[in-house]
Amino acid sequence: MNLPNIQFTEEQKQFRQEVRSFLKQHIEKGTFETRCDSWLSGSDPSFSKLVAEQGWIGMTWPKQYGGSERSTIDRYILTEEFLAFGAPVAAHWFADRQTGPLLLRFGTDYQKEFFLPKIVKGECFFAIGLSEPNSGSDLASVATRAEKVEGGWIVNGAKTWSSNAHDAHYMVTLIRTEPLGEKKHEGLSQFIIDLKGEGVTIAPIRYLTGEPHFNDVYLDNVFVPDEMVVGTLGNGWKQGLAELAFERSGPERILSTFPLLNEVIEQLKIKRDLVGLEEATKLVAELWSLRNLSIGVAKVLEEGGEVAIPAALVKSIGTKFEQKIPEIIRLMLDVYPNLHSDNRVERYLAESILHAPGFTIRGGTSEVLYGILAKGVIAQ
Amino acid sequence: MNLPNIQFTEEQKQFRQEVRSFLKQHIEKGTFETRCDSWLSGSDPSFSKLVAEQGWIGMTWPKQYGGSERSTIDRYILTEEFLAFGAPVAAHWFADRQTGPLLLRFGTDYQKEFFLPKIVKGECFFAIGLSEPNSGSDLASVATRAEKVEGGWIVNGAKTWSSNAHDAHYMVTLIRTEPLGEKKHEGLSQFIIDLKGEGVTIAPIRYLTGEPHFNDVYLDNVFVPDEMVVGTLGNGWKQGLAELAFERSGPERILSTFPLLNEVIEQLKIKRDLVGLEEATKLVAELWSLRNLSIGVAKVLEEGGEVAIPAALVKSIGTKFEQKIPEIIRLMLDVYPNLHSDNRVERYLAESILHAPGFTIRGGTSEVLYGILAKGVIAQ
Amino acid sequence: MSEIKEMVLEVVEKIFKDKVEKETVDLLEENKWAEDVWQLLLDNELHHVVVSEEDGGAGGDIEDLLALYELIGKYAVPVPFIEHTLANFLLQQVDIKGFEQLTTYSITTPLQLKDNALSGTLKHVGWAQYAEKIVAVAQEDAQQFIIVADLQDALMKNSTNLAAEPRSEVVFENMKALQKVPVSAKQYEQFKKLVTAASVSKMSGALTTAFQLSVQFSKEREQFGRPIHRFQLVQQHLANMAGEQTLMTVAVNNIQTLLAAGREESEVAYARLRMDDASRAVATSAHQVHAAIGVTHEHRLHHYTRRLWAWRDEEFTARYWKKQLAQQLLETKMDLWESITDEVETHVHA
C-alpha cells in the first residue's frame, strides 16, 4: 500500500503559524490550559465560539453555508495544532468532523441551510448516537426503532457512549426504520434528533476519572419530523460507513498524548539527559512515520479516493502509539503522575495514563480493526 | 493460580556444582562449544555418551532400569546447567524427557526392560512422530494409518518436523489404528517404530540456517510387531497429552538464549556500562520470575499433580522471553551478529536471532496455547 | 508460613467480601473512607498480627502481614491498614513499641535531623491526613535514624494519588522527633525492601482482581451472538493476563517466604521490576477486554487498574531498583548464572 507524500506549501506553513500564535496567545491569557486528550474530553463551548470567530469551524465547507472552502490539508494543520497544544475543542468536534461532511454529502438543502451556518458559528454542536447498551462492537445490532406517523417518525430506544451529548444540541442517530430482517445492516436510517426535545433524556456516564464524558441518551416516543431524516431511508449503515475514514485517519488518533511527549523532551533537554533523549527519539521517529501516513490519507480523502483500509491502519497503529507514550515516558524520568500537580509533566502524565485505555476502544476497538484490515489485505 | 515455592537444599546445590564443573571441564577440553539453542539443535551422540557415563540420562528412573531414582528437582538442575552452558544434548533429549516417562507410565515390562537401560547408557535415541505434512497445529488430524496383520501392524504414511530423527534409533509415532470417526482424537495409538527398519525413509528438512534439523519420515508398509504398541490401542491421543506438561514446562522454554544474556552482562561489566546493565536487569527479573514458575511446575509434576495450564503458561511466556533476549540485547551494544565470529557475543547473537522464530512454534504455537489457556481459565 | 496465616487470611477475606462493596471503595472519591471496616479490623486485632505474643499480639511474621496486604489490594479496601501496620512493624525492628493511634510512614527520602529537631519534606505520604504519628528516616551527619514524629506538628498539603487514595505532602520545620534510633545502611536497605515488598504484595492483589473481573466479564458479555471469551483475540488477552497473574502470585509468594526466613537477596527488587510490566500488561488487557464498559466510573474495574497505575509510581519504584540491581551486577564477581543460582552469597548493596 502506498499513499501520497505531502510536503507543505509556504501558505500552509504560514497558516500553521497563524493557528499556533492564536493558541499560544490564549494559553497565555489563561483562556485554556493544555491538557492531554482534550479533543475529546475537553468540551468548552466558549472556546469553540472563539475558534468559530476565526472561521475555523467548517473551514473546508462551501462559502454559501458559511465555510471558507479551504483545503483538507489546511484543516489537517488546524487540527494538529489544536492537538499539539491540547486545546479544548470537544464541543464542536463531531459537528465539524462528521456531521458537516455527512450533511454536505447526503443532507437535503433544508438541512444544509439550517444546520451548517449554525455549526460554523459555533452555535450548534452535535453528538453521535450509534452504540446501544448491548451492542458493543456489534454496531449493526441496533434496537432503537422508529414508527412512521403523519409528518415524521416516533422513535423509541436508547443510545449509549454518546460523547458530549450533554453539551450538544442535536444527535445524528442510527435507527431501525424497517423490521429486523436477515441482514442486520439493512433497514437502518440516520435521523437528526433534537436533544432538547420532548422525550429525550440524557444521563451522563462518568468516565473512570469521575468526570462526565459520555452519556446514555434515552428516547421515549420522540417525534422526529420527516425533514430530519438524513439521506436515504434504509441507507443509514452505508452512510455511516462513509464517515469512518474521516473518523479514523485524523491526527487525533496519533496526538492525544503529544503534549506529554513535548514537555518531557523539554525537561530532558534542561537536564541534558542524553540517555533519556535517545529513548525519546524512537517515539519521535514513530510519530514522524505515522504522521506521513495520516497526512497521506487526508490527501487521498480530499481527492475522493478510497481509504477505508489505510484509515483503519492509522487508527490501529496511531492509538497504540498515543497509548504507549505515557508508559515509556514514566520509565525515563522520576515522575509522580498527579492530576492536580503544578508540574506539567506530572499532570500530563496523569491525564495520559487515565485516558489511555479509551484510545484503543473508542471509534472501533483494535480487535475489530484487525478483522477489517485482514479482510482488506486478503481481498487485494 | 499458585504453585509451590522451591528453595534448593544443600545437596541440590552441591549437585549443581558437580554438573557445572563437569561442563566447564569439557568446555575447556574442547569437547563442546557453548551454543544457543543447543538443547534442540546440538546433537552430539558422543557427548550424550559422556552424559550417560555420569548417570545423567534417565536419572529419575527406577534403578532396575539403570536409573538413579533421583528427584525431578535434581533433573531440573541438570537440565538448567546444560542449557546455561549451551551443551549439545539434543541426541538423547527426547528419550530422556519424553520416551522414558511415557514407557514408565504406559509401557509393557518388555518395553521397559528393552529400551530404558539402553537409553540410560546413551545408546538409544528417540524421535517423536506427531505432526504430518498437512496437519500443522491440528495435531489430531492424523492420516498415517496401520492395518492389523498377524503378529503386528503394517503402517503407511508420513510424519514431519521430527527433530533429530536422523540421529535417532526409534520413533514414538502417533498412528490411526481405527477408521476415522466423528472424533478425530479417537482411534489413535502410539507405536515405537525402528527407524533403521525396512520401509522407513528419513529425509532431512534443512533449517533456515541450512543445517539439518528436522526430518520427514516416510513409512511405506512398515511392519510394527504387537509388542511395540505403547499402552492401550486407541488411547494414543490421551497418552500423548500426558507428555505435554513435561514438554512445555521445562527450563528449555526459558533458557535457549541464556548464554547470550550471560555473556553480554559480562561484556557490560567490563565496559562498566551502567545504562546497559540497567536495561539488562529487566531481563534478569523476568528470568527470575519465569524460573520460579517453571520450578514450581516441576515440583507439582513430581508429586503427580495436574499442571497442564501452568505448563502451557511456562511455554507461552518463556518462549517469548527467550525470543526477546537477542532483540533487546542488540540494541544495548554495538554488535554484528555472525555465526562464524571469534567473538562470543556476535556468535551467540547470530545463533539466537536465527533460531528464535522456532521458539514460539515448536511444541505448540503461541496461538494454540492462548486457546488452551483461555479455556483453562474460563473453566475455573 | 506461620500457623496462624491461613486462619487469619480466611477471616479477613470474609470481612472484605462482606463489607467492601464497590460503593465502599467509592467513598475515597468523596473524601471519606471505610471507617467501619477499619473498626472491624481493629476489633479483630488484625493490626496486631505481627506484634509478638508477649506484647499482646498474635506473634505472626512478615509473611502473614504481606499476605494481608495482598488482600487489601485484592479488594481495594480504603483503610490505612498497610500504612499503620507497616509503620509499627518498622518500629518493631528497631525495638520501639508500636502505637495504637493511627500511624503512617514515609522512608523514601530522609529528613534532616539536628539537635533532635526535624526538617524536610516528605512527599506523597499515605493517609497522613488521618494519621497522628509518622515513622520516617532522618539523617544527622553521616548517621541515619528511624524516627517517630507527631503529625499535628507538621504542615500538610493534602492531595490524592491516581486512585483517589489520600496522599499528603508533609513539611517539617524544626519539629521535635518523639523517638529516634540509629540504623545502619544495611538496616535502611532492609526497610526499603520491606516497604517495596508491601507494595508488590498489594499490587499483586489488585492485579488478581483486575484479571478475575476480566474472566468474569468475558463469560457474561456477548457480542456477535456468543460470549466474548470464544473470540481468539479475547482468549489472547485472557491467556496473557493469566500468565502475568500467575507469575506475580508465585513471585510474591517467593519473596514473602524469603523475607520471613531472612534469606532475601535481590528477589524483592526482581519482583518489583517484574511487577511494573505485569501491572501494565494486565491493566491494558483488562480494559481492552471490558471495552467501553470498563472505563466508566460505574464499573469496578478502575478501582483496581487505577491502583496499579498509582502504586507503581510510589515509594521505591522499578526505576529505583533497576539502578540498584545494575550496580550490584557491576560489583559482583560472579557471572549472571552464578548469581541467579547461588543463593548463599550476600550481595553487595549500593
Add this chain to the structure above:
Amino acid sequence: MSEIKEMVLEVVEKIFKDKVEKETVDLLEENKWAEDVWQLLLDNELHHVVVSEEDGGAGGDIEDLLALYELIGKYAVPVPFIEHTLANFLLQQVDIKGFEQLTTYSITTPLQLKDNALSGTLKHVGWAQYAEKIVAVAQEDAQQFIIVADLQDALMKNSTNLAAEPRSEVVFENMKALQKVPVSAKQYEQFKKLVTAASVSKMSGALTTAFQLSVQFSKEREQFGRPIHRFQLVQQHLANMAGEQTLMTVAVNNIQTLLAAGREESEVAYARLRMDDASRAVATSAHQVHAAIGVTHEHRLHHYTRRLWAWRDEEFTARYWKKQLAQQLLETKMDLWESITDEVETHVHA
C-alpha cells in the same frame, strides 16, 4: 521523481520476476551469485541510471536509484548492484568519474591516510571478494577524504552476513590511494545518509515480500478445516504487518523525494529508527504465520527475514542514528513540535 523512473522500475521488476527464482537466491549459500542477472542489468545499462547524460548515463537521480534498491530487497537479488552503483554515486558527488569495473564501498569507519598511503581495517564490506575497487573515507590529520583504492592490494578475510551475502574484512597496510578528494564534515554526513537511505530502501523491499508471502500463505494454508486467514490471531498478524509495511513504504517514499529535492533534514534517521521496529515486527509475525514451514530452508521466507536481520545491524544502525538525533534534540532551541512541523531549519549535526 525523474521521468525515467516508472519505465526503469517496470523493466527491472520484470527482469527480477523472470530471472530471480528461489534457487537463484540460494546460490549465495554455495558461494556463487547471480552472474547472469548481473549481466542483464549491465546489458540494460541499469548501473548507469544516475550517471549524467553527458557521461553516457540515463540522467536519473537518487530517487530512481533508491527505488531500484527497494526492488533488490523485494526480490533478494544476489548481485552487487547496490554496492557498485552507490560507490559510483558517491564518487559522482565529489566529481570523480565512476568505474566500469566492479566497485564497492565502505564509509562506516575512516581509514588512516598518510602521504597518500592508506592504513586501517574495514569490516563487513559488501561483495569485496568480487570487487576490484573500493570507495572509502580516509582521514589525514583533521581532514577527511573520499578515496578510491584497488582491492587486489588489500588483505581480505571473506565471510558472510546472516543472509549468506558476501562480507569481507578488508585490511590496508600502507596501500596507495588511487584517488582522493577532500570532503567536509557536512558532506560526510550526507554520505552517511545516502548509505542509510539505501539500506532502508532495500529493507523496505524485503519487508514487503515477507508480508506478501504471509498474506499468500494465509490464503492457501488450511487448518482445522478453513484457511488460516479466517482466524483472529492470524488476522492480527496480517493487520500488524500491513501497518508496518504501509508505514515503511510511505516513509521510504518520503525520504527518497526529500533526498532528491535536497530537503532532507532528519528524515533518513527517523526512517532508519522506525525500520528497526518494523523489520522486527514483520519478521516475527511472518514466521509466526508460516509456522514450521517458514523456518525451513526449502521455503523462500527466510531469504527475506534473514536479510532484514542482517541488514538492520550493518553500516549506520538505528543505534547510531538514535545518538545523532538525541544530540540534535539537545542542541536545537525549538521544541519538539516546532522541529517536526518546521521543515526549513537546518538541523545542527553532531
